Amino acid sequence: xxxxxxxxxxxxxxxxxxxxxxxxxxxxxxxxxxxxxxxxxxxxxxxxxxxxxxxxxxxxxxxxxxxxxxxxxxxxxxxxxxxxxxxxxxxxxxxxxxxxxxxxxxxxxxxxxxxxxxxxxxxxxxxxxxxxxxxxxxxxxxxxxxxxxxxxxxxxxxxxxxxxxxxxxxxxxxxxxxxxxxxxxxxxxxxxxxxxxxxxxxxxxxxxxxxxxxxxxxxxxxxxxxxxxxxxxxxxxxxxxxxxxxxxxxxxxxxxxxxxxxxxxxxxxxxxxxxxxxxxxxxxxxxxxxxxxxxxxxxx
Numbered sequence: 001x002x003x004x005x006x007x008x009x010x011x012x013x014x015x016x017x018x019x020x021x022x023x024x025x026x027x028x029x030x031x032x033x034x035x036x037x038x039x040x041x042x043x044x045x046x047x048x049x050x051x052x053x054x055x056x057x058x059x060x061x062x063x064x065x066x067x068x069x070x071x072x073x074x075x076x077x078x079x080x081x082x083x084x085x086x087x088x089x090x091x092x093x094x095x096x097x098x099x100x101x102x103x104x105x106x107x108x109x110x111x112x113x114x115x116x117x118x119x120x121x122x123x124x125x126x127x128x129x130x131x132x133x134x135x136x137x138x139x140x141x142x143x144x145x146x147x148x149x150x151x152x153x154x155x156x157x158x159x160x161x162x163x164x165x166x167x168x169x170x171x172x173x174x175x176x177x178x179x180x181x182x183x184x185x186x187x188x189x190x191x192x193x194x195x196x197x198x199x200x201x202x203x204x205x206x207x208x209x210x211x212x213x214x215x216x217x218x219x220x221x222x223x224x225x226x227x228x229x230x231x232x233x234x235x236x237x238x239x240x241x242x243x244x245x246x247x248x249x250x251x252x253x254x255x256x257x258x259x260x261x262x263x264x265x266x267x268x269x270x271x272x273x274x275x276x277x278x279x280x281x282x283x284x285x286x287x288x289x290x291x292x293x294x295x296x297x298x299x300x
Contacts, residue, residue: 004145004146004147004199005145005195005196005198005199005202006143006144006145006199006202006203007131007143007144007145007199007202008141008142008143008144008153008202008205008206008209009131009132009134009135009141009142009144010135010141010162010209010294011135011136011138011139011140011141012086012162012164012290012292012294013292013293013294014079014290014291014292015078015079015080015081015086015164015290016078016079016080016091017076017077017078017079017080017088017091017092017094017095018076018077018078018095019074019075019076019077019092019095019096019098019099020074020075020099020103021072021073021074021075021099021100021102021103021104022072022073022075023071023072024071024072024073025071026070026071027070027071028042028070028071029042029043029069029070030043030057030061030069030070030071030072030073030074031043031072031073031074032050032053032054032057032073032074032075032076033073033074033075033076034049034050034053034076034077035075035076035077036076036077036078037049041053041054051123052089052092052093052120052123053074053076053096055119055120055123056074056093056096056097056100056120057074057100059116059119059120060097060100060101060106064101064104064106066104066105066106067100067104067106068104072103074096074099074100076092076095076096078091078092078095079290080092081166081170081262081263081287081288082170083170083171083172083173083261083262084166084167084170084171084256084257084261084262084263085171085255085256085257085258085259085262085263086164086256086257086262086263087132087135087136087257089120089121090117090121090132090133090136091136093116093117093120093121093133094113094117094133094136094137097113097116097117098113110137110138110139111137113137114133114134114137114138115133117133117136117137118130118133121133129144129146130144130146131144131146134150138152140152140153141153141206141209141294143202143203143206145202151206153206153209153210154210155210155295156209156210156211156212156294156295157210157211157212158212158214158269158295159269159271159293159295160212160214160217160267160268160269160293160294160295161267161268161269161270161271161273161274161291161292161293161294162265162266162267162268162274162291162292162294163245163250163265163266163268163274163277163278163281163289163290163291164256164263164264164265164266164289164290164291164292165241165245165263165264165265165266165281165284165286165288165289166262166263166286166287166288166289167235167237167238167241167261167262167263167264167286167287168237168285168286168287168288169235169237169260169261169262170261170262171257171258171259171260171261171262172258173257173258176233176258176259176260177258180231180232180233183232191231194227194230194231197227198224198227198228198231201220201223201224201227204216204220205217205220205221208220212295214251214267214268214269215251215269217251217252217267218250218251218252218253218267219251219252220252221251221252221253221254221265221267222246222252222253222254224254225242225252225253225254225255228254228255228259233255233258233259233260234255234259234260235259235260235261237261237285238255238259238260238261238262238264240284240285241253241264241281241284241285241286242254242255242264242266243284244280244281244283244284245264245266245277245280245281246266247280248273248276248277248279248280248281249268249273249276249277250266250267250268250273250277251266251267251268251269252266252267253265253266253267266281274291275291278291
């Protein structure tokens with residue numbers, strides 16, 4: 001989603017972020033354990049990896065009387081590679097808030113969770129779009145345009161699968177966004193035309209998703225990728241994985257997130273084809289792959 005244009009976003013069942021709260025001695029300060037980093041924090045100066053979780057704890061304690069400032073620890077782990085365009089920071093923040101609210105029996109709505117996570121996202125991205133926190137907190141596919149009410153999409157009428165491939169290269173979203181902004185300032189007509197063309201794919205993409213017209217959605221993904229390449233946010237690593245996915249039978253494939261590394265996603269309407277695409281991505285050098293069904297969501 002770029003410069004106010006619409007975007008289609010779909011939550012993934014895999015990979016996942018998980019969090020849990022455990023009881024500790026009543027007098028002990030709240031502790032944070034980040035299993036993926038081998039970090040434990042018990043208060044005092046915090047390493048950079050802990051900063052978002054310190055803010056989450058502060059927000060929960062100050063905003064909800066049931067959440068005590070001592071006597072518990074938050075344990076977080078995630079299968080989602082960071083800096084890869086899959087909303088890792090948003091997912092772990094949402095998992096942490098859910099764990100805290102579950103432990104202290106705090107009643108909340110998905111909208112409450114989305115707003116809380118959005119505030120934490122500002123630590124990662126400065127001025128986030130609002131799409132990641134909404135799709136992760138709600139757990140439903142949406143058609144999103146910044147500043148407008150999100151449209152929740154109904155579950156599609158047939159099965160489909162996304163295969164995610166990680167290049168192994170992290171990207172810095174804020175840096176890429178800044179570089180694109182500078183390029184746009186030098187040639188606004190060209191870049192604004194690209195942004196409009198990208199935005200025009202969202203509505204037909206949402207319609208294809210809801211109706212389970214997967215070949216059309218794949219075609220739109222390929223068109224989106226071509227525009228992103230012209231925008232200058234793809235990379236040789238992404239191009240290689242995307243080409244491998246298409247050659248293995250994917251209906252379409254594109255980069256995820258800011259680009260220039262991170263992840264790509266390929267679409268298939270058959271489980272056997274999705275597994276073949278996953279093998280092709282591994283053979284093409286993917287650092288990690290994830291296969292997930294995208295057909296079942298609650299609500300209409």
